[in-house]
Amino acid sequence: MANERETKATAVRETEGAATELTAEQKAQQQERILKQIAKELQLPHSKVKASVGLLDEGNTIPFIARYRKEMTGELDETQLRDIEERLQYLRNLESRKLEVIRLIDEQGKLTAELRASIEQAVKLQEVEDLYRPYRQKRKTRASVAKERGLEPLAVWIMAQPRQGSLEQEASQYIDADKQVHTAEEAIQGAMDIIAENIADDAKIRAWVRKYTHDNGIVATEAKDPQQESVYEMYYAYQEPVRKLPPHRTLAINRGEREEVLKVRLEVAPERIHDYIAKQIVKGDSVVKSTLQLVIEDAYKRLIAPSIEREVRGELTEKAEEHAINIFAENLRNLLLQAPVKGKVVLGVDPAYRTGCKLAVVDETGKTLHIDVVYPTPPNNKVAEAEAKVKAAIEKYGVQLIVIGNGTASRETEQFIAELIGKMKGRGLQYLIVNEAGASVYSASKLAQEEFPQLDVAERSAISIARRLQDPLAELVKIEPKAIGVGQYQHDVAQKHLDESLKAVVESAVNHVGVDLNTASPSLLSYVSGINATIAKNIVKFREEHGKFQNRMQLQKVPRLGAKTFEQCVGFLRISEGGNPLDNTPIHPESYEVVDRLFRELRLELSQLGSKELKDKLQHADAETLATKLNVGVPTLRDILDSLQKPGRDPREELPPPIFRTDVLQIEDLTPGMQLQGTVRNVIDFGAFVDIGIKNDGLVHISQMSDTFVKHPMDVVSVGDTVTVWVLNVDVKKGRVGLTMRNPNGGK
Structure with missing residues (x-):
């Protein structure tokens, strides 16, 4: 391709x-x-x-x-x-x-x-x-000029490959000053140009050369300025076979070339290619054999090689982009599906230096209770005043968890919060640092302005940071997916393709979890199957005007929500305290009659939903036998039985919760061999970045992920996983930590 x-x-x-x-x-x-x-x-x-x-x-x-x-x-x-x-x-x-x-x-x-x-x-x-x-109609070429000068018959004569005669003598017949052919040599050159273009346009030859170049070519890079320091230094004198070049190196080389740091070329020995083309063109000994050999070399060097190089590098780039987008998509899905921390009052902190740390207290549902700003970090250093304000907010609103964004001044803010927690030991307070990527994008968006018109950008950001812990999915859908920060080279890939792929991931995650119809924001609703942004806003407007939805059928009254949209979306929308308990399950209303027949068959009542008796009966039900009796497909019945056993279940709740901390760990505290618990923040081609509680995430290289061969880090870890790691090496100056998941004690 x-x-x-x-x-x-x-x-x-x-x-x-x-x-x-x-x-x-x-x-x-x-x-x-x-x-x-x-x-x-x-x-x-x-x-x-x-x-x-x-x-x-x-x-x-x-x-x-x-x-x-x-x-x-x-x-x-x-x-x-x-x-x-x-x-x-x-x-x-x-x-x-x-x-x-x-x-x-x-x-x-x-x-x-x-x-x-x-x-x-x-x-x-x-x-x-x-x-x-x-x-295809071409722009003006050497061949088209030669054709205009009447030299195509000479090209035909050469391609006939006569065994007798003289090329020069034949060419002399085409000398015509009016057509700007002044010598036999000019006529021959024009005919050669026509033949060269025909060879370059031959589909069979192009396909063979393209494959040969891909299989045998070498990507070679060098520095435009070898004295210049840059992140591309490993590519200043670098070579790798085309077929072995991994996606992340392809994109790095492309970026270095685009930033005019690197020169890139594709090298391939031409002799084998010349031989192949000659076998297709040359029919044996003739008076024009040596001329055709020159034509073949010209056709390859001037016309085929540059074009094929573009195509092969284009193919490498396309495959690399596809790979990078898939990595981003998988990381994004795992991030979106992280376990929510429900039922907690949370204090969100957006750290900063000069402008102060913005605070936002949100209740168990994410409703904003309190907004403030404190200045515990340089250059203000108003620690005592900040302590008093934060302590007052914690006590007044019953804060149980503190969430700190990982941006500018996060380390100093973490130190301040950890010391405060130490002074309030009896309250059982804990803190967590979250990746705030995209929070500023959301905070400055039209959506955030509509949601919090009275607040400034940083205050909105603090709310977003707090809510990310309570329900990562509901909050992260408000942010443009590519701004969430779990990708690799996301700025180097085709943006339209990236956007489409990431939108599909968000849509998949939202529909996998399901959405509460009475609390969901327009942003969340717009990702539900069949619902667009306009209908999402109409649902929220209908809810505001008529009160909470009591049953799923009321959706049909929402403006512009037609029969097809209702069919597509209704199964993914939940009503937790409505008139029909089935509305709080993934069971589609088209199957409610099946549930009715099932309950009659098993002598159960809908009012028993959630009871141990109903769960036990459904667990031991024979889906295949019942499906025949109820005249329904086995897969559909299996899903119905599963949904009835866990009404209102959030599939994310089965995942491990994030790691909470009470004290600061600094890079200076780390020593090789130290065992730690961490959270996977990003997975890339050559390893995974793990949050171990210091300012910068540590890197587990792919070679340190297992005692056995690992083809790709995603085969071992996913974003959001809690992992046990050991410190491998520490570079305090550069702020880098190497980690291993291979137990240095041999598993003891």
Whole structure:
């Protein structure tokens, strides 16, 4: 695969405004080809792919299909469904492009049956573009100038590779001052330019050279200024085979080149390529054999090599971006699904130096109770005054936890809070430092201005920091996903693709957890299956005007929330204290009748929901036998039985809570071999950053994650995991700590 993104852009520009209508039969054949291709690529049964595509085409969302249409898809999960959706879009675009290319070539009168078949059988956009390349209108080239001068017949004569005659004598016939061909040498050069362009446009040759370059090429980098100090010094004289270059190095090299620190080239020995092209072009001994050899070398060096280098580097970049986005997406999902800390009054602290630390006390529901500012850090150092204010707030509002943002002045603020906790030992206070990435983005946003119009940016940030502990998902959805800070090279990838992928992750996480219809913000509601920003605002407005929702059916009265949207969203919305207990479960209203039949079959009452008796009966129920009796699919019934056993359950509550602290640990306190508990903050290709309670996170390199081989850090840890680590090395000057998860005591 070459740089598909660039190829797609070219294709779109050429086909704008053009359309090729298909008959119903042709459309059906095209659809079947696409379904077979997806099934083959993803190694899925054709029937499951067909059903999934049908549901997607009907406008169903992926969370809805994955949860409520399991019988139809054969229980495909969200990842499989998103893969199907992505390939479906790609292959449909590919089919459209094939039709346009066929039409464009046919209009030139150059479409042969063989060429049509080659285009129709192509499975990648790059293959189609390679086949179209010789027929695409080009800007002025050396070959096009030579054609204008009437030298194409000479090129044809050379390609016939005659065994007798004289090239110079043949070329002398094309000398024509009016056409600016003054000598036989000029005529020969023009003919060679035409042949070189034809060779460069040959689809088979390009495909072979592209693969050979990928398999045998070397990415070489060097410094533009070897004396300049930079983060790219390891690349000042660096080489690595194309096929072995890992994604994070690809993106680092690209960034170094973009910042004009590095020069990058792709090296490949040309002799093998010259030999291959010669085998395709040269037919044996002829009077033009040496001329053709020169043409081949020129075609490769001037036309093929630069183009293929761009394509191969484009492919490397695209794969690296895809990988980086997947890493970011997985980290984001794990961060969003961290365990909420419920039922606690929390003091949020946004640290700062000159402007002071902003304080925000929020109650158990996240409602703001108190806002203040204190100045315990330099240059003000008003420690006593700050102590009095914070202590008063803790006592007045019954604060149980203190959350500190990890930004500027966090270390000094942590020291201040730890000392205060030491003076208030009887209260059982604890503190936690949270990653405040994105808090400032949210605080300055239009959304935050609407939520807290009377507060300044820093005060809003303190509220956000406090709420992140109480419900990470509900708070983090207010922030642009790429600003949350758990990515790697997120600024170096295609932003549109990144945004789409991260939005899908947030949507998946929100629908996995479910949303309280009576407390959710518009931001949270907008990620629910089928609900857009307008409908989310309408739901909140309806709630404000009519009071809390008493049942899910009331949603149908919300303006612009139609039947399809209701079907898609209702199962993911919860009402905790409504008229129907089933409204507080993931069971879709379309299955309420099934629940009714189930309860009659098991002689249970809806009022028993949550009781031990009901739970025990449902645990021992035979889903397969009951499904037949109740005329319902087994997967759906299994989900119903599970939901009935845990009404109102938040799946995040099963995860371990964060690590709370009461005292400060400083880098100077660390010694090699020291055992610590930490929280994984970020996972990257070469390891994981772990919060062990000091200012900077420590790094566990991939080689230190296990006594056995680890292919990728994500196979071992995830964002939010609590891990046991040992200090490996400490660099106080640089503030760096190396950690290991391999027990230095051999597991004893």
